Amino acid sequence: MGLDQYVNTFGVACKQRFGEKLKKLTIDAKFTCPNRDGTLGRGGCTYCNVASFSYEHGTELSIPEQLNKGRERFAGRTSKYIAYFQAYTSTYDEYKVLKAKYDEAIIDPDIVGLCVGTRPDCVSDDVIELLAGYQARGIDVWLELGLQSASDKTLKRINRGHTLADYLDTVTRARAKGIKVCTHLILGLPGEEHQDYLNSLHAVLQAGVDGLKLHPLHIVEGSTMAKAWRSSRISLLSMEDYAYSVGEMIRYTPKEIIFHRVTAYAKKPILLAPDWCAYRWNGLVAIVDDLKAKGGQGSYLISKLKMSSKAI
Numbered sequence: 001m002g003l004d005q006y007v008n009t010f011g012v013a014c015k016q017r018f019g020e021k022l023k024k025l026t027i028d029a030k031f032t033c034p035n036r037d038g039t040l041g042r043g044g045c046t047y048c049n050v051a052s053f054s055y056e057h058g059t060e061l062s063i064p065e066q067l068n069k070g071r072e073r074f075a076g077r078t079s080k081y082i083a084y085f086q087a088y089t090s091t092y093d094e095y096k097v098l099k100a101k102y103d104e105a106i107i108d109p110d111i112v113g114l115c116v117g118t119r120p121d122c123v124s125d126d127v128i129e130l131l132a133g134y135q136a137r138g139i140d141v142w143l144e145l146g147l148q149s150a151s152d153k154t155l156k157r158i159n160r161g162h163t164l165a166d167y168l169d170t171v172t173r174a175r176a177k178g179i180k181v182c183t184h185l186i187l188g189l190p191g192e193e194h195q196d197y198l199n200s201l202h203a204v205l206q207a208g209v210d211g212l213k214l215h216p217l218h219i220v221e222g223s224t225m226a227k228a229w230r231s232s233r234i235s236l237l238s239m240e241d242y243a244y245s246v247g248e249m250i251r252y253t254p255k256e257i258i259f260h261r262v263t264a265y266a267k268k269p270i271l272l273a274p275d276w277c278a279y280r281w282n283g284l285v286a287i288v289d290d291l292k293a294k295g296g297q298g299s300y301l302i303s304k305l306k307m308s309s310k311a312i
């Protein structure tokens, strides 16, 4: 594929640190989300159907069973793994419940890292202390924060229920305790275009970040956006436009920042559109072609990354 030649990928970073490419074992620990349980709202973010990121296991499985099932998939490809609490908001519960669930994963001797995916407004100081404690014990800890866009206008439009300020506060508190932060951004959100993605990247780099995950907006069954898409009220990025924008973002990103993901795919029938997101490799090939032609990560000076006059 060749992405590693142009990008400081998570695989490359793991190989440097652990001597092999680690695999993330996704866990659905039966958390919920304040944007779905009524605390902030009930409808959730307009693009979200949590089933689209937890379909691989099934919520009836315990945490050790999910780890075992994931490990079977990667048999012979690695000997060490990261426990990835991915579904819903994985810091949204009582402290003792969170600790018990994380402990259940990291007790597995093959687990050397912990990734916790959450919302920027759901990370208390206690949770940061808990994660810092694992880090001090030698577990490689990542806090994955869904920001999606640095524009408060866009965050409101997609019903995220948090602001850029919430994100900046959490990043500052987590990184002050030595916890690595990986930020998720979505390209192609309604009302946004190329310069908006660069604005989001600029805000995230300015705040300080250790990793990035970039996704194209894709429409999944059961989401609020699915209705808008069915009535032709949403247009989606072509694979070519996505590859162009991601290529530019990668070139502006300093080399030490680790890309955990540069695109995403989903399985039909959960995926409704765009069709190119149904295939794991097509988007990646287009991105690699762009990087090959115009340069890889860090090719552009970050000082040249200008904000548009449009306020974020």
Ligand code: SF4
Pocket: 033, 034, 035, 036, 043, 044, 045, 048, 049, 050, 087, 088, 089, 119, 146, 160
């Ligand atoms: S995307 Fe995350 S924060 Fe938004 S509704 Fe879904 S689970 Fe909650």
